[in-house]
Amino acid sequence: xxxxxxxxxxxxxxxxxxxxxxxxxxxxxxxxxxxxxxxxxxxxxxxxxxxxxxxxxxxxxxxxxxxxxxxxxxxxxxxxxxxxxxxxxxxxxxxxxxxxxxxxxxxxxxxxxxxxxxxxxxxxxxx
Numbered sequence: 001x002x003x004x005x006x007x008x009x010x011x012x013x014x015x016x017x018x019x020x021x022x023x024x025x026x027x028x029x030x031x032x033x034x035x036x037x038x039x040x041x042x043x044x045x046x047x048x049x050x051x052x053x054x055x056x057x058x059x060x061x062x063x064x065x066x067x068x069x070x071x072x073x074x075x076x077x078x079x080x081x082x083x084x085x086x087x088x089x090x091x092x093x094x095x096x097x098x099x100x101x102x103x104x105x106x107x108x109x110x111x112x113x114x115x116x117x118x119x120x121x122x123x124x125x126x127x
Contacts, residue, residue, distance in 0.1 A: 004029075004030070004096050004115060005115040006115075007096065007115065008072075008112035008113065008114065009029060009112060009113045009114075009115070009117075009118035009121075010070065010072045010110055010112060010113070011110075011111075011113065011121060012070045013028065013029045013031055013032035013035075013122075014026055014027065014028060014029065014032070014069060014070060014071075014072055015027050015028070015029050015095075015096065016072045016073070016112060017099065019102070021104070022104065022106065023075075023078055023102050023103060023104035023106070024072070024073060024102070024103050024104075024106065025099035025100075025101070025102050025103075026069075026071065026072060026073075026099065026100055026101050026102075026103060027091070027095060027096065027098055027099040027100050028060060028069065028091055028095055028098075028100070029095060029118070029122070030095045030096070031122040031125075032067075032095075033091050033092050033095045036060060036062040036064060036065060036067055037062040037063050037064040037065075038062055038063045038089065038092055039060055039061065039062050039088040039089060039091050039092055040061055040062060040063060040088060040089075041060075041061040041088055042058065042059070042060050042061070042084045042085065042088045042091070042100065043058050043059045043060075043061075044058050044080045044081070044084065044085065044100060044101065045057050045058055045077050045080065045101065046077065046080070047077050047078065047079060047080060048076065048077060049076070049077045050074075050075075050076055050077075051071040051073070051074065051075060051076070051077060051101075051103060052071060052074050053071055053072060053073050053074045053108050053109055053110045054070060054071070054110055055070060055071060056068035056069065056070055056071075057069060057070070057071045057077075057101065058100060058101070060088070060091070061088075069100060071103065072109055072110045072112060073103055073106045073108065073109040073110070074106065074107045074108040074109070075103040075104055075105045075106040075107060076103065076104055076105040077101050077102070077103055078101075078102045078103060078104040078105075079101065079102040080100070080101050080102075081098065081099050081100055081101070084098060084100065
């Protein structure tokens with residue numbers, strides 16, 4: 001499992017892993033997948049799609065609800081995690097390895113939180 005302390009986070013519960021080539025991978029946090037429950041479907045965008053920071057780029061459907069997933073950056077989808085199309089439960093099993101998309105050609109990003117800041121935010125929302 002990747003180390004969650006090495007990631008950045010959004011206030012809407014996505015995680016961001018910056019890659020050496022300047023692109024990022026995006027996924028749902030452990031907190032988010034617990035709130036959703038068992039995932040049964042993930043609707044991913046297509047490679048080449050443009051995404052905008054703060055706007056929805058896909059949805060995650062669980063046995064409890066459907067939730068939009070928001071892009072932390074503005075850019076272009078370089079790759080999708082096709083394994084999640086057939087196995088959305090991988091997000092529940094290991095949320096920090098189950099990335100949704102890789103985004104490149106980044107021109108802007110939301111304010112991102114460090115691990116400690118994010119843990120504080122999630123703890124407040126738990127109450």
